[in-house]
Amino acid sequence: MGYASPLETRLAKKVTRAITEYQLVEDGDRVMVGLSGGKDSWALMQMLDVLRERAPIDFSIVAVNVDSGYEGYQYQQVADACRARGWELHRESTTIGAVIEDVLEPGATPCSLCARLRRGVLYRVADQVGATKIALGHHLDDFIETLLLNLFFAGALKAMPARLVSDNERHVVIRPLVYVTEAEARAYTRERELPVIGCCCPACGDLSLQRQRVKRLIVELEREHPAVKSSMIRALGNVMPRHLLDRRLNPSADLRSELGAHLAAVADLAPEQPLIPVLTSRLAPVSPPFVLPK
Ligand code: SF4
Numbered sequence: 001m002g003y004a005s006p007l008e009t010r011l012a013k014k015v016t017r018a019i020t021e022y023q024l025v026e027d028g029d030r031v032m033v034g035l036s037g038g039k040d041s042w043a044l045m046q047m048l049d050v051l052r053e054r055a056p057i058d059f060s061i062v063a064v065n066v067d068s069g070y071e072g073y074q075y076q077q078v079a080d081a082c083r084a085r086g087w088e089l090h091r092e093s094t095t096i097g098a099v100i101e102d103v104l105e106p107g108a109t110p111c112s113l114c115a116r117l118r119r120g121v122l123y124r125v126a127d128q129v130g131a132t133k134i135a136l137g138h139h140l141d142d143f144i145e146t147l148l149l150n151l152f153f154a155g156a157l158k159a160m161p162a163r164l165v166s167d168n169e170r171h172v173v174i175r176p177l178v179y180v181t182e183a184e185a186r187a188y189t190r191e192r193e194l195p196v197i198g199c200c201c202p203a204c205g206d207l208s209l210q211r212q213r214v215k216r217l218i219v220e221l222e223r224e225h226p227a228v229k230s231s232m233i234r235a236l237g238n239v240m241p242r243h244l245l246d247r248r249l250n251p252s253a254d255l256r257s258e259l260g261a262h263l264a265a266v267a268d269l270a271p272e273q274p275l276i277p278v279l280t281s282r283l284a285p286v287s288p289p290f291v292l293p294k
Contacts, residue, residue: 036066064125
């Protein structure tokens with residue numbers, strides 16, 4: 001069975017690669033897709049459905065829509081599109097919107113609190129619907145933007161994992177679109193005529209200033225270096241702990257500093273004296289200096 005278009009073929013390859021590399025979907029899985037009705041969640045749902053029909057393994061899919069309770073949210077469009085395609089859909093109505101309004105500081109961006117609350121709901125619903133995996137629609141651009149946001153503004157070298165086991169080990173979150181760009185997800189959703197709806201919250205489409213800046217930076221870099229995104233995503237899979245400064249990753253650094261402290265003590269140095277130049281100056285020559293013949 002062929003794919004519907006060259007774009008679908010490309011996306012199928014990328015998602016299959018992610019599934020294989022990180023064991024995102026396994027035989028017998030019931031994959032729960034967080035389906036907000038945004039372009040990324042539609043692209044994920046459609047692509048998993050396409051792969052399910054062709055995959056050599058058996059797995060089922062259930063879409064879960066977490067309704068945050070904002071006025072005007074067009075849930076019916078999501079329901080109609082799922083019914084037309086024969087997709088199983090579960091609706092979870094919540095008061096996330098009201099909770100955020102109550103607890104958020106004025107001027108703060110609600111998205112990270114919102115994501116955490118929604119994650120909690122998804123974990124609970126996963127148990128109800130018997131899901132073995134929770135699939136989220138984060139794409140390649142989300143991975144590299146998160147990397148740069150943490151690098152520039154949070155003092156941490158981290159992005160997000162393609163597969164994450166929850167702290168209590170009861171849930172597995174997967175991100176099969178890790179190699180799919182935002183532009184590809186948007187184009188695929190449009191090609192498949194899926195109805196993109198907004199979340200209707202006051203912050204909808206309102207990115208934080210830091211995220212906007214990071215997005216602009218990547219666009220600017222991409223103009224000069226078209227492969228910059230693919231280099232960044234490869235970098236996330238090509239970490240060299242010995243070339244970083246985190247001593248938790250590099251215990252030999254501790255050993256070396258212990259050895260350094262020991263040598264300094266033996267050499268009778270004050271702590272602030274640099275070890276190597278002092279020790280070098282005390283070394284006796286092991287052979288006569290080499291003199292060029294005249
Ligand atoms: S835009 Fe609104 S609904 Fe979407 S993540 Fe942010 S707060 Fe939540």
